[in-house]
Amino acid sequence: MEFYHIPVLLEECMEGLKLTSSGIYVDCTMGGAGHSREILKRTSPEGRLIAVDQDETAVLAGRERLKEYGDRVTVVHDNFGNIKNILRKLQIDAVDGFLFDVGVSSYQLDNPERGFSYMEDAPLDMRMDKEHQRLTAEELVNSASVEELSRIIFTYGEERWAKRIAQFIGEFRQTNRITSTGELVAIIKKAIPAGARKEGPHPAKRTFQALRIAINNELEILESVVADATIFLRPGGRICVITFHSLEDRIIKKEFQKLTGACTCPPGMPMCVCGHERLLKIITRKPILPSEKEINENPRARSAKLRIAERVLNDRKEE
Template sequence: MEYFHKPVLLAEVLKQLRCTNGSIVIDCTLGGAGHAEAILDLITPEGFLLGIDQDIAALDAARVRLARFSQQNFSLVRGNFSELDRILAEVGLYAIDGVLFDLGVSSVQFDRAERGFSYRFDAPLDMRMDQRQALTAFDVVNAYSRGDLTCVIKEYGEERWANRIAAFIIKARQNRPIATTFELVDVIKDAIPAPARRRGGHPAKQMFQALRIEVNGEIKILERSFRDAIKWLRPGGRLVILSYHSLEDRVAKNVINDLSKGCICPPGLPVCTCGHMPQLSVVTRKVVRPTPGEIAENPRAESARLRAAEKL
């Protein structure tokens, strides 16, 4: 299957990054290089892009897509953006003009049945973005306690039936391990009362989202990674974050708002004593969302939210 990446909010991403010839940009979530290709068109021939992804299939596809550019203008690294400090030091980049985070899972990962991300295909419970890591969705489903499962499903899936689903999983796995996506879907359908199943989308959607986030540690690494990226931005450099989940967006919003604060002294003090200085200026006062036209063309863009900030 071709690793095709249709970039979400592309025009807005380019606008907020303010890419020009000579810019140095990091794409922390390269995917199929849809955003990266458009960025390189703007920053070459003098600019440089560093693309990071933990999925080897994404990197292989990106090399093909970016083959028309000079090797002097880009470098691709297999890794996780939580390792940004190490990666940038090894590459030798110390002053960046723009950083892009396009969070979530790519369409290709969903559409490749063998990756186990989707409830639409029967496949082993995997869900690893980085095939080198040990923890899989099988491990979470079959080894976590009822309490831990409930927490994962409730926090990351925002599923109202989290405790009931966890109880049904514990009962089902007493007979034999829950090994495939369809086996898990059957358990979820049994756990959710029929009237609730008839409302909204697929009954397994929120559970599969929760598993994917837990397996890949998606939420846990965000705050530190955003703050690390900001350290490397030169004054005037831009941070752009695309999120697809309320938890991701909340972390992005909180980090940007926290680092854009000035004085943090207790209210009522006549003179500031903290000396706290803001590091960022908020660029997008309101979250930016796709237009109806983009959603019609690319339905998976519907949940996208974009936030941007500038280094002071």
């Protein structure tokens, strides 16, 4: 299956990055290379791109699709959570822009073998990096305690029926191992009362989201990567982050706010002691949303939100 992914909010991201013909940019989630290709087109003739992806299939496809740009592009097989080490290994100490398109790609959703989709019966996997990750969704749902599963489904999926779903999973696995997405979907449907399944998204959507986030450690990585990327930004450089659900968006909003230097001392303190300094200014007070035209052409863009921040200080401090 060809690695395919329609770049979301493409024009908005290109404008947000303030591309220059000699800048260095990092696409931290290359995927189908749609954003990456556009960055390279618009930074000709000297712009450089570092394209990162943890999915080996994306890396192979991206190298092929971007090979016409020669040594202007470096494709890296790694998790963007390691961005500091990635850039240091490449001997890059200053960057003009970072782009993050967070979440699962169309290729990963549409490829049944990956186990991300609740619409196809497939092995329960959900790993974004099958080469380096060991924990699969199958291992998690069969080995985690009912209490831990309930916590994961409620926290990462914001699923009101989390406790009941976890209990039904626990009961099922007393006599059978859960090995496929189809089996898990059937359990979830039994757990959620019929009346609650009549409206809203697919009953398994939130649970599958929660498991995927837990398997790939997505939110914890997201919490640290904004600060890590900011270390390398030149003054005036931009960070653009596309998220697809409220948990991700809240994290990015919070991390941007932290780096604006807003005081975090408790109310009533006679003076500031937190020592926060202003590293970023927020460009998008409210997230940029896709147009109706884009949603009609690509329904998966519907929940996308783009937030942008800009580096403001001349002195960059590393840990």
